[in-house]
Amino acid sequence: DVKVTQSSRYLVKRTGEKVFLECVQDMDHENMFWYRQDPGLGLRLIYFSYDVKMKEKGDIPEGYSVSREKKERFSLILESASTNQTSMYLCASSGFGTVLDQPQHFGDGTRLSIL
Amino acid sequence: ELKVEQNPLFLSMQEGKNYTIYCNYSTTSDRLYWYRQDPGKSLESLFVLLSNGAVKQEGRLMASLDTKARLSTLHITAAVHDLSATYFCAGMEYGNKLVFGAGTILRVKS
16 A cells, blocks of 8 residues: 655644655655645645656745655745644655556645644 | 536535535546545545546445536435545646645535
8 A cells, every 4th residue: 555654743833934844655656746735725736746856836836845855755845934824734646657547645644833 | 727616515414315526627637536535634535537438436436527528426325424524526637736626525414
């Protein structure tokens, strides 16, 4: 089974702090994704990555950055946390090529509160 | 730009009843996904629909895809309490990028 592990289930930070959310997958997947989930809005894509050291902006990248130094690890960075970034953050991964019909596999999520 | 709309957003149903969740999408999508999310948990993949007319079934859930109408449905047969969860559909844009609907909160009452 695919395992996507997010480093924290719950996190509380203060406004202005730099926040790191870590995600590791164990299936050698090329694609990795960061979403935020808010009630009534579904999941919205923040950033995604097709390969090591590459990244692409999703629908709501403002206030975030990402890092992918190794294939299995994809980090989301809140450069200067603000209260409107309080949300549930979900990481996902998926394979490439002939496994495009496979779904994205999600981690358990990090519930981040910015005070 | 792909947009995905689900309805209803909230569904309260009695055990034993049937109902359908609808998922409309705005532009061509290579495939359509259905996910389930239990409270406090992550998303679990239910179905991947790859082509027009595709139908998949798992237990009391059946999903179908009509690419000409840009519509997917998730049909629930004889609902049971264990099906209470939030259900998301998602279409695919370029490069394996998913666009999610807002989700349907399903509550099955005994």
